Amino acid sequence: MPKTPTSQIENPLPAIAQKQEQILQGAIRVFLKEGYARTSMDRVSAEAGVSKQTIYSHFQDKEGLFKALIERLTLACFQSIFCVEKLHGEPAILLRQVAEVYLTKVADNPDYLALLRLIISESQNFPELAKLYTQTVVKRGRQILSQYFASHPELGINDPEAMAHIFFGSLVSYVIVQEILYGKELISLSRDRLLDSLMNMVMSQSRNIE
Amino acid sequence: MPKTPTSQIENPLPAIAQKQEQILQGAIRVFLKEGYARTSMDRVSAEAGVSKQTIYSHFQDKEGLFKALIERLTLACFQSIFCVEKLHGEPAILLRQVAEVYLTKVADNPDYLALLRLIISESQNFPELAKLYTQTVVKRGRQILSQYFASHPELGINDPEAMAHIFFGSLVSYVIVQEILYGKELISLSRDRLLDSLMNMVMSQSRNIE
DNA sequence: GTCTATACCCTGATAGAC
């Protein structure tokens, strides 16, 4: 290792990493749009601008490419939702912010919307990917909410975990029904109305204490 | 029309209808298990016990067969959930019954579970089927709940439609996460705990009035 | 490492005997 040890680390690695990036970016576009079975490796190679054999040299096979892609997207989705700058304010404000962040990050992002659809679609054929999504996105979401509920006894919530499911689940089902199953066109229900009722619901629990 | 007008109506029609039934039953098993793209017409013909050509003579093509099958299942799902013998009792009991019926009919029925998964999977390729599902199952469910909330002002619910979404959506997301996305194995949350909190939540709204 | 060309399989759909 004579001359440029940094270029040996920073130059060629990014070179091959860049190809992988290029393939993944193309593959993401096709898989998210078409689903697993309808996606052909020809289409991916065309979209990524590389030959088919190049894909097979970087990834084992179609399944390997798909798994790598879903894992990356799932982690990105998690970070996008939860690694926001620290939220603050009283419960009524903070909880609404959390809900708004989720809706903005998922419902308004075609990629994460398609990811959710794809995870559900392939939950039978790729159970490990569905479990990864559940572990990272859903479980973390519930945990954060649950811990918040538990650490604020003044809210009067008996079962924080169950309430976290109801709160987060209302958002998930809103995304699925309204954005994926065309509920937007068929049953109008604005986000503000949903969030108003959701907040109202959480807050009125405190009246159970006396 | 001499001898047996009844047999002319009841005999030959069921004969061809029976073939369609046979095809549909076989097709349902394969499509629900494999999804649309992974299902081959060869597999369907084998499962139904008829030749491929027979399928094509009864249905236009693979899409036609799929649409007929999903429409039938969606209607059956709706009837299974909502056409139950009239429920009765005070709100705290009736609402819990409604929720239990939904969970029993959908979460415990592999066919309707797979139907929901399939509707979401193919929502892009068959939007009309997703809309049918949303119209019949989801919209009706919300309407029934919404009307019930609206006709019981003593519950103190400000926005019955939004509350209906939260109530029904919590059940839908419970089914999707726990039953489809392996939440059962990863995040334990019993139905009783969910229902307890859900009922608690609805009931505590009434304390907003005074 | 990357491309072109190809092997081999399975798909949806059809033609023709009965």
Add this chain to the structure above:
DNA sequence: GTCTATCAGGGTATAGAC
């Protein structure tokens, strides 16, 4: 109406030139 046999097309994956 129902079956057997078949077609044309596109799928994944690989071989070999460079």
